[in-house]
Amino acid sequence: WICARLDDVHKDLRWTTKNVAQLLTNMLLRKTFNPTIQLILQKRKEEEAMVLAQNKDNKTRTSHAHQTPG
Incomplete structure (x- = not known):
């Protein structure tokens, strides 16, 4: 069964x-659903760009922090 x-x-x-x-x-x-796919891809690109920008920002901050003598 x-x-x-x-x-x-x-x-x-x-x-x-x-x-x-x-x-x-x-x-x-x-x-x-072509426009839909394009929209999704666009959103993904924007999100990736934001993440990259944030990472860059964090790296800059940390490198500055390391350069400052304690």
Whole structure:
């Protein structure tokens, strides 16, 4: 019984994956989710830039701290 159940689940999973792929393809063809991807990438770039800026800032601060004689 469990094996049969797993088989069903597996079939379901495969179908879902195929379905999702089809959905994505349709979206791509319609180019509805192109702007979304661009938005996400833009946000990621901004976040990365912010993190980099913060790291630079921290490094500058620490190097100044090390230079100051105690």
